[in-house]
Amino acid sequence: MSDISSNDRIEWLRLSSCYLPLATPISDAKVLTGRQKPMTEIALLFVEVVTRDGHEGLGFSYSKRAGGPGQFAHAKEIAPALLGEDPSDIAKLWNKLCWAGASVGRSGLSTQAIGAFDVALYDLKARRARLPLAKLLGAYRDSVACYNTSGGFLHTPLEQLLVNASASIERGIGGIKLKVGQPDGALDLKRVDAVRRHLGDNVALMVDANQQWDRPTAQRMCRTFEPLRLVWIEEPLDAYDHEGHAALAAAFDTPIATGEMLTSAMEHGDLIRHRAADYLMPDAPRVGGITPYLKIAAQAEQAGLMIAPHFAMELHVHLAATYPTEPWVEHFDWLEPLFNERLEIAGGRMLVPNRPGLGLSLSEQARAWTREQTEVGKRP
Template identity: 65%
Template structure:
């Protein structure tokens, strides 16, 4: 018997960081330090009493816009069968067609899309990874949150050691400073400290093509798992060229906001690691669409941020990805993800496996329910 969406509760949440952090975009003067994450949560209830929860997020700007956009278009989902996720997705895209099919428009819809996938898996009494068809019960995990540029080398070493002792398998630090020699000094110090531990670096788009080629050549000596975002995120041709030139894999894609933007990498001959972000690409539905195409192209996967969502999607990718560990969103959920032996383990709870915490309610700045209460 077909069900129908009865109501949607949207929540605008502002989560402050304990300590402001800076990547290379701050040191090059392009952005201010990051002090908070703004999230859009969606809770879905159906006529038959089924429920689902999803979220999207923004950093520095865009959070209020996401909330406003979904509040404006969400009504078209009321009364639709929650199992028809792609059809609902398309109806929301048409409802907001005048603002396009990427960026804020799709990031807003992403929160509802994730909630519908969570609902579908909960109704099936399966973890989302199992509903999608998991290849594995755990994925390799690396930590980024301890490697930002406002921290000294000694601080990063301490945080890296703590992460490894907690069961995390790899460490990523930020690079891309105006003084490239300082980047190399920090990388050398961390490589010495980590030994043969898997190690990644992230330039956050701060090099031009000439500097990127020089830095990639210098970084070859450190046996890195990857060099992330050496160029502007939309420079598909430049990233493709680097991926074919150097032995160290190139990683990019976290900033891209649609399947076509990601496919520009494939079309340019990219041979690196793709890093789609489900909330940024528009939800689980477009993430899965691109993941199929990326797998067909033989690309490795390392989804960005939002481990609460991406662990499930990574577990369903044919080749084992790395999943990024950020503890920042922990206060918003009652449950914690199990991490041990260098792996992040898929929860055995239905859906995403998370329930919203009282702290999330306290951090909610605005909320609205659309449809029957």
């Protein structure tokens, strides 16, 4: 039997810095506490890869409020390290890109820039195999339970909150997440209780405090929310307060969810070792792409945790489909204008696309919102 080897090589990359405007400034508890300003746009880093044999891949990362220019600048510096490399060696190339910029760290902005390359290489591999990304990785299911967040922000008046919740359920979305964390906890309870009464007991309902409670407040609010049969209470404490989250998870029946703000597999490993969550919420672009995400998912499975990836449903529907126990994926339609394709939703679930790779292509609108672009190598 002859050896099988890959002779294909990466020849060309295009990096694009794209800014998605939001129709309405977005406010959560971090705005009410004065720690952040309302969010008005999302910065996207797109990476397009083409090989000598003509195979292509598309990947992306993102940043909210700040960091977009930094991600793009870092990506420009490290991109040449991929030229001439075998696109199949994804883990090896992740390490190469990481060490190319290791002096600024192996988490946070530097690895979030790597994430766009990593996703593009996985997209390329799945397209070349003519498989959806979930099938390439090994799927457990063809659809994933989904919940909506974008209709439940704190700037949304209560009456509109009820309208948004009904519209999401009628569209086929399976659950509703509401933002909480206002200075007056009674207002949080009023809003959540109103939505629970409006939707009834059979609709999945979650809340998210965006890290804005201290430990005594979190204890009180978790106890207050216990009768409302929530699927989870998300980020009741600072993202790095693993001991505090673990105490809440042990004390209350309502599951605790956290993890979206962590920026590496190592940080998630520390959270898991502390038993600080019932639901782990990794964000593949934030942790550096699919390569570290899969390491996190393996640790979560071994620890018996449930999983609900944060944001970026266009990517996470594939990754969630590969988790053994039933996950949730977060429905945000914000990124839809960037792509020509749309995800399908029915019966409370998001369908895994059957197109090769991520099943995405950049729209003309994404090109129009691009502020800066650079090419590396020569397109074959």
